[in-house]
Amino acid sequence: xxxxxxxxxxxxxxxxxQMLQDLGHEVVRAKDGKDAIAKVNENSDIGVVLLDWNxxxxxxxxxxEYNQKNKILSCPIIMMTTENKPEKIVKALQNGASxxxxxxxxxxxLVSKIDTVVKG
Amino acid sequence: xxxxxxxxxxxxxxxxxxxxxxxxxxxxRLDSRIxxxxxxxxxxxxxxxxxxxxxxKTEQMERFLIDICTNNETYFFRDNKPFDALVxxxxxxxxEIYPNQTIQMWSCASSTGQEPLSIMMSLxxxxxxxxxxxxxxxxISSKALKKATDGVYxxxxxxxxxxxxxxxxxxxxxxxxQWKVKSELSKHVSYSSFNLLTDIFERNKFHVxxxxxxxxxxxxxxxxxxxxxxxxxLKPGGFLVMGAGESLxxxxxxxxxxxxxxxxxxxxxxx
Ligand SMILES: C[S@@+](CC[C@H](N)C(=O)[O-])C[C@H]1O[C@@H](n2cnc3c(N)ncnc32)[C@H](O)[C@@H]1O
Ligand SMILES: [Mg+2]
Numbered sequence: 001x002x003x004x005x006x007x008x009x010x011x012x013x014x015x016x017x018q019m020l021q022d023l024g025h026e027v028v029r030a031k032d033g034k035d036a037i038a039k040v041n042e043n044s045d046i047g048v049v050l051l052d053w054n055x056x057x058x059x060x061x062x063x064x065e066y067n068q069k070n071k072i073l074s075c076p077i078i079m080m081t082t083e084n085k086p087e088k089i090v091k092a093l094q095n096g097a098s099x100x101x102x103x104x105x106x107x108x109x110l111v112s113k114i115d116t117v118v119k120g
Numbered sequence: 121x122x123x124x125x126x127x128x129x130x131x132x133x134x135x136x137x138x139x140x141x142x143x144x145x146x147x148x149r150l151d152s153r154i155x156x157x158x159x160x161x162x163x164x165x166x167x168x169x170x171x172x173x174x175x176x177k178t179e180q181m182e183r184f185l186i187d188i189c190t191n192n193e194t195y196f197f198r199d200n201k202p203f204d205a206l207v208x209x210x211x212x213x214x215x216e217i218y219p220n221q222t223i224q225m226w227s228c229a230s231s232t233g234q235e236p237l238s239i240m241m242s243l244x245x246x247x248x249x250x251x252x253x254x255x256x257x258x259x260i261s262s263k264a265l266k267k268a269t270d271g272v273y274x275x276x277x278x279x280x281x282x283x284x285x286x287x288x289x290x291x292x293x294x295x296x297x298q299w300k301v302k303s304e305l306s307k308h309v310s311y312s313s314f315n316l317l318t319d320i321f322e323r324n325k326f327h328v329x330x331x332x333x334x335x336x337x338x339x340x341x342x343x344x345x346x347x348x349x350x351x352x353x354l355k356p357g358g359f360l361v362m363g364a365g366e367s368l369x370x371x372x373x374x375x376x377x378x379x380x381x382x383x384x385x386x387x388x389x390x391x
Contacts, residue, residue, distance in 0.1 A: 084275060084297055086288045093285065100284040102275050102297075109279045116283065 001047035001118070002026045006036040006063070007080070008055040012103075016050065016080070019107050033058025033066065040072050048114055049073065051097070053081035053088070064095040076117035080105075122154060122166045129170060130154065134189045137182065138260060139317040139342045153188050160184060187263040191337070194231040196281035197238045198332070199364045201383035206239065206328065207246035209380035210359050214327050217357040217390065223253040226326045228316060228350070229334035230257035233268030234281070236309045237301060239330065241286050244305065258314030269311050271301035317342060321349040329354060332363035344371045351375060351388060360386040 003025045007013050017027045028043055030036035032055040053060040060079060067073050076098040084102040092100060098117045101109060127147040135141050142150060154166055163169040197203055214223055227236045236257035243251055259265050275297045278287050291299040329350055335343045350360055351373055360375055368375060368386065375386035
């Protein structure tokens with residue numbers, strides 16, 4: 001499956017990207033929300049998005065809002081962030097995220113969260 | 121160096137107390153546990169520890185040993201299907217056999233609480249507040265029970281098996297990136313200590329018993345004994361739910377095997 005990994009941190013992108021590749025996924029990386037929009041335009045077959053919250057240019061929440069208005073994606077979006085306050089989680093869910101991964105997390109958690117949103 | 125005598129003493133002790141069995145070839149698996157106890161009870165050598173157990177063993181020492189010899193691995197909605205089967209099939213069937221009765225449930229190896237809380241969330245999501253039920257949750261490990269009664273879980277705990285929608289609904293965030301289960305959920309669960317091997321079972325009491333991923337540590341005789349006790353603890357028509365892949369094979373327990381919502385469950389005959 002093609003996974004769009006949106007995170008401004010190179011080290012996170014590397015670690016998580018490697019995990020995803022080990023799981024047999026193809027990884028497309030975007031470094032913020034703006035870049036993610038561009039990557040969505042270039043890749044029509046994205047199966048799931050992993051979305052950081054805090055990023056320059058366009059942050060994760062802004063990307064969710066943009067997608068709700070413009071419907072550029074039909075696949076599930078999973079937030080993946082250090083933001084772990086319930087208000088934040090609720091906000092992300094209200095704006096179209098289907099699941100939420102709090103950093104730090106384990107590979108098992110990543111696998112099962114992707115599984116649940118992809119299976120629906 | 122740990123002598124055979126010491127290994128044997130602790131292996132026998134754990135077996136008698138819990139049914140958890142360390143055969144001679146697995147004695148090395150006691151090494152780290154003996155070390156942990158030496159630190160806890162400030163003993164310099166395994167022999168000192170052995171001496172202490174022989175001459176001034178306290179209940180607290182016994183509890184500590186049991187805690188470190190049990191495997192408390194668990195997570196929310198483990199195997200998923202049993203929780204679907206419970207609310208979609210088991211409870212509706214029980215309501216037909218026992219109309220207007222409080223549904224009595226027991227999670228008999230509840231570890232740190234994820235299993236009873238998953239039962240609770242399933243019930244709340246399906247029935248709201250309309251179902252009359254009680255849920256008893258027990259375990260042999262006092263450490264596991266302490267965490268269950270505190271109801272405080274780490275960031276990692278709450279991401280294992282628990283959909284985030286249920287996390288924000290039924291838990292509140294507390295200090296140190298931890299989450300505490302809300303009382304609307306926890307108030308329905310009553311936790312207590314229960315040793316499946318040595319404690320006395322209630323009879324004809326429960327409509328549903330969850331006994332999952334605990335009998336795997338027992339030898340065939342103990343498994344037979346515990347399952348027989350569970351049989352009698354169930355009401356006629358009551359259900360036993362076991363772990364994925366667990367079954368009554370090797371026992372002569374007369375529960376009827378049924379597949380409900382894709383989950384194997386075991387029902388006591390209705391008489
Ligand atoms: C692997 S956990 C299973 C937890 C949960 N039922 C699940 O399936 O996720 C096994 C639990 O059984 C408990 N246990 C082991 N021997 C026991 C005994 N003789 N009586 C009661 N509980 C026991 C352990 O303390 C541990 O918490
Ligand atoms: Mg960031």
